[in-house]
Amino acid sequence: MATPKALILRAPGTNCDRETAFAFQLAGGQAERVHLNRLLDQPSLAEGFQILCLPGGFSYGDDIAAGRIVGSQIRHHLDEVLREFIAAGKLVLGICNGFQILLKSGILLPDSDDGHPPATLAWNESQRFVDRWVHLKTFGEKCVFLKDVDKMYLPVAHAEGRFVARDAATLKTLEADGQLALRYTDAAGGEAAFPDCPNGAQLGVAGACDSTGRVFGLMPHPERHLDPTHHPRWTRGEAGEVGDGLKIFQNAVQFFA
């Protein structure tokens, strides 16, 4: 098929949309940055795209809670459009603020029977914004964005990144279903405590996918590690051939090959 096209949905306060568009282009895809108001005005725009990406940033100033306002806009005005998008076999990726939006909107994990999200991203345990590089490990085979990825080294930068499920049973179900696909580790690949786990997330969850594996959200920023020279210690020879984050975008583009 023709080169897949990614819709990079931006809102007031989004600040990673250009880098994210660049990442999709570097991975061999096409990308267009579209303002939320444009999509609200003309929801059928989404039909021309194969990938929808919610990039990082501080949409609406993180007011009320990070991702809540765009999440509500989606819930009330774009829910059907996104459900159809996903049902058509297309891909949705949420990075950092995008992950917050995907959980708050109910798009990544459907609401529980009482109408509340089964999981959220709460304030970091430290109650502070944390900005550092983290080690990550993948779990299971479900998530198409993580195909052939075992470990990654990526930066995080967030204040509201602590993944919490609403109860122990929900957490267990998500884990058993392979949806808790990306977790923080320490440098040796073992269980992460602060600061290796930057936020106190349950089970060290850094990213989660829906039951199809085609909707994925993660707190770390893959678009900030595309090139080896993005690695903080590349001059000491610690970087790989390509940046670890590139594979996520390549997997998305190649999904449509």
Ligand SMILES: NC(=O)CC[C@H](N)C(=O)O
């Ligand atoms: N880097 C980002 O996307 C920022 C995430 C979010 N606004 C937070 O601080 O929690």
